[in-house]
Amino acid sequence: MxxxxxxxxxxxxxxxxxxxxxxxxxxxxxxxxxxxxxxxxxxxxxxxxxxxxxxxxxxxxxxxxxxxxxxxxxxxxxxxxxxxxxxxxxxxxxxxxxxxxxxxxxxxxxxxxxxxxxxxxxxxxxxxxxxxxxxxxxxxxxxxxxxxxxxxxxxxxxRPLYIYGRYRKLIRGIPQTKWPCRKCNGIGCEYCHGTGKMYEESVEEIIAKRAVEIAEGGEEYFHGAGREDIDVLMLGNGRPFILEIREPRRRKIDLSDLQKEINSFGKGKVEVSELRFAEKKEIEKLKAMKATKTYRVIISFDEKGKINE
Ligand SMILES: [Zn+2]
Ligand SMILES: [Zn+2]
The missing domain is CATH 3.30.2300.10 (THUMP superfamily)
Structure with a gap:
């Protein structure tokens, strides 16, 4: 120096x-x-x-x-x-x-x-x-x-807030994410009865509603590990997701309280567990994840040990 x-x-x-x-x-x-x-x-x-x-x-x-x-x-x-x-x-x-x-x-x-x-x-x-x-x-x-x-x-x-969790979908007929009306693209029209949506509710909205309110946030984005059909249930230990809340005014959120609130709001339809704070980089990992599906297959063996399905 x-x-x-x-x-x-x-x-x-x-x-x-x-x-x-x-x-x-x-x-x-x-x-x-x-x-x-x-x-x-x-x-x-x-x-x-x-x-x-x-x-x-x-x-x-x-x-x-x-x-x-x-x-x-x-x-x-x-x-x-x-x-x-x-x-x-x-x-x-x-x-x-x-x-x-x-x-x-x-x-x-x-x-x-x-x-x-x-x-x-x-x-x-x-x-x-x-x-x-x-x-x-x-x-x-x-x-x-x-x-x-x-x-x-x-x-x-x-910095957005990222909340990881797993959800179970207990009834059929609810899409995973918000689905804007295909006629008006979300503005609200006769076809969608002014809601701007194809479906009254979605897994995303049920999970995000209280979270956004509590965080006093702006926009939210729902990142699910893989997509699922509207008519399929999601049971077992549930599907991983990350909820992203933009411009949160509150960050010190009690996630076990939030979990209770989401589960009481979504009662009988959607249930969340394992909520924890996450990082942005986890979203990519989550999206790349293939949700494992379990199929029941009956296999029988013939005398020579050859497999017949
Ligand atoms: Zn000077
Ligand atoms: Zn519409």
């Missing part, structure tokens, strides 16, 4: 000294020089080494004051996420082209720099974490909040 007073760092700093940069933007060009400090602190060190005057953030050639708005961005993110239940989050950002173009120019002059987006994401993430007590998760956050710095807008990406 280079030291602050190494020739390489000093000569890089001299190349950058003609730009009017706030401490954050100056320090960011030396992000890999020494750990455990903020870019703003790095900027102050460089400024003192070269005897440069401090540039107020509003006067900064690169960010034009944006680095002074991180606290505001953090508040916006916290407010946007408030109505959702979450334990982990991640902050991302979209920064206007004008700034990223200037940044490309300046980053070509240093070998120690990092991008402004990276700094925004990290610093806003720290502020949000401090104010909410929730943790940053880079791999599978419950919510990803994207800050649009140009329009002061927050876009949320809410």
């Amino acid at each position: 280079d030291e602050w007073d190494s020739d390489a760092v000093i000569s890089t700093a001299k190349k950058l000294s003609s730009y009017r940069l706030c401490d954050s933007c100056l320090g960011r060009q030396f992000a890999t020089v020494s750990h455990g400090m903020s870019n703003e602190e790095r900027g102050a060190i460089i400024r003192q080494l070269l005897g440069l005057e401090k540039v107020e953030v509003e006067e900064c050639w690169l960010c034009g004051g944006m680095m002074g708005e991180l606290g505001k961005f953090a508040e916006m993110v916290v407010e946007a996420m408030e109505k959702y239940e979450y334990e982990t989050f991640l902050v991302g950002s979209r920064v206007e082209k004008e700034i990223t173009a200037k940044e490309d120019e300046i980053l070509s002059l240093t070998e120690y720099g990092e991008s402004i987006k990276r700094e925004i994401n990290r610093e806003v993430g720290k502020l949000v974490s401090a104010s909410t007590g929730k943790e940053v998760d880079f791999i599978r956050p419950h919510i990803t909040a994207i800050i649009n710095t140009q329009y002061d807008d927050i876009e949320l990406d809410i």
